[in-house]
Amino acid sequence: MMDRIAALGRLGFNVVATVGRAGYFLGGALAGVPKPAVGFPLLVRQLYSVGVLSLAIVVVSGLFIGMVLGLQGYTILSDYGSEAAVGQMIALTLVRELGPVVTALLFAGRAGSALTAEIGLMKATEQLSSMEMMGVDPLRRVIAPRLWAGFIAMPILAVIFSVVGIWGGMLVSVDWLGVFEGAFWGNMQSSVSFVDDVLNGVVKTVVFGFVCTWIAVFQGYDCVPTSAGISSATTKTVVYSSLAVLGLDFVLTAVMFGDF
Amino acid sequence: MAQRTTEIITGLFMIAGLAAVLVLALQVSGLSPKSAGDTYTLYANFNDVGGIAPRGKVAMAGVKVGSVRSVTLDKETFQARVELAIDADVDNIPADSSAVIRTSGILGDQYIDISIGGDMESLSPGDSFYSTQSAMNLERLITNFASGK
Numbered sequence: 001m002m003d004r005i006a007a008l009g010r011l012g013f014n015v016v017a018t019v020g021r022a023g024y025f026l027g028g029a030l031a032g033v034p035k036p037a038v039g040f041p042l043l044v045r046q047l048y049s050v051g052v053l054s055l056a057i058v059v060v061s062g063l064f065i066g067m068v069l070g071l072q073g074y075t076i077l078s079d080y081g082s083e084a085a086v087g088q089m090i091a092l093t094l095v096r097e098l099g100p101v102v103t104a105l106l107f108a109g110r111a112g113s114a115l116t117a118e119i120g121l122m123k124a125t126e127q128l129s130s131m132e133m134m135g136v137d138p139l140r141r142v143i144a145p146r147l148w149a150g151f152i153a154m155p156i157l158a159v160i161f162s163v164v165g166i167w168g169g170m171l172v173s174v175d176w177l178g179v180f181e182g183a184f185w186g187n188m189q190s191s192v193s194f195v196d197d198v199l200n201g202v203v204k205t206v207v208f209g210f211v212c213t214w215i216a217v218f219q220g221y222d223c224v225p226t227s228a229g230i231s232s233a234t235t236k237t238v239v240y241s242s243l244a245v246l247g248l249d250f251v252l253t254a255v256m257f258g259d260f
Numbered sequence: 261m262a263q264r265t266t267e268i269i270t271g272l273f274m275i276a277g278l279a280a281v282l283v284l285a286l287q288v289s290g291l292s293p294k295s296a297g298d299t300y301t302l303y304a305n306f307n308d309v310g311g312i313a314p315r316g317k318v319a320m321a322g323v324k325v326g327s328v329r330s331v332t333l334d335k336e337t338f339q340a341r342v343e344l345a346i347d348a349d350v351d352n353i354p355a356d357s358s359a360v361i362r363t364s365g366i367l368g369d370q371y372i373d374i375s376i377g378g379d380m381e382s383l384s385p386g387d388s389f390y391s392t393q394s395a396m397n398l399e400r401l402i403t404n405f406a407s408g409k
Contacts, residue, residue, distance in 0.1 A: 055273065188288055
């Protein structure tokens with residue numbers, strides 16, 4: 001019995017210590033802005049591996065999710081004879097919810113796990129400690145470009161996701177199911193507000209990008225430097241990022257679109 | 261991969277992101293560069309505004325001419341006072357026009373329709389509509405019908 005209570009206490013200590021290390025780590029990575037001449041090429045390379053390489057999965061998922069929304073929306077709305085509202089439904093769902101959330105989940109799986117594994121392996125092969133020996137701060141050289149690349153890439157990926165999804169929805173509902181195109185766009189434009197819907201969605205993606213990248217690089221940096229440690233850190237990245245995204249999404253939605 | 265190729269592809273990626281934001285702004289949310297034009301204010305008092313809310317549509321003959329800015333309660337008359345922002349180029353609404361709350365379609369949104377009067381003078385900024393017609397309340401209609409009034 002006492003052992004159980006002690007284990008719970010130890011767990012509490014560990015959680016608090018990890019959160020503290022993560023905060024300290026984030027501060028160190030963000031405070032150390034490298035010189036533009038050094039930092040910019042590093043950032044571009046990370047943007048490429050985090051953003052451009054995630055583009056394919058984001059575009060394909062966006063297309064299919066938009067097409068499914070079009071199909072489902074049409075089936076439900078045609079019962080009420082208001083299938084012209086399908087454009088409005090697709091656009092609002094994608095811009096407010098599915099764009100940010102699904103992109104963040106894909107981003108955590110595609111880019112976050114790769115970041116964790118890469119940094120974890122750097123730690124296991126003692127590249128990070130060699131850098132420190134050479135007087136190069138690994139937080140600045142390795143972590144900061146990856147963090148910034150995640151912040152920048154995630155909103156871009158999410159807006160591309162929404163646009164491709166809306167296009168996929170139009171493909172199904174207008175070209176295939178025969179919804180009148182003018183009504184499709186007209187309903188959409190009269191109900192989607194740029195500031196309230198699109199920009200709030202972008203704010204969500206910025207928050208998600210921040211959280212996902214932070215979790216990913218911290219798990220890599222903080223992992224146990226063995227092959228088992230790296231694998232468990234990668235798993236943790238995906239699990240924690242997904243949970244954080246879904247939980248934060250509820251909070252953000254309540255703040256942005258809730259009436260209170 | 262060569263640094264230059266990486267840079268070019270990343271640049272294209274960022275351009276794609278900007279293009280996507282533009283599509284969301286212009287095509288999806290219908291934000292047009294000229295839409296932030298001048299407006300002037302008119303008021304209308306209703307006994308029942310139904311589902312009219314800020315940003316709602318104000319139309320004349322089905323064409324959008326403005327939007328609802330706010331809905332407040334007039335504490336003296338206990339009526340709803342609706343502030344309307346009308347496009348500045350629609351400056352010749354006859355003074356005896358009335359504001360009517362209508363519904364687009366059966367399940368659609370409610371909007372304010374301006375029925376044109378025949379007066380030679382037109383409403384000037386800050387004026388109120390002389391006559392208004394409140395939202396049709398289905399429940400009240402049914403109750404009246406059922407009680408034989």
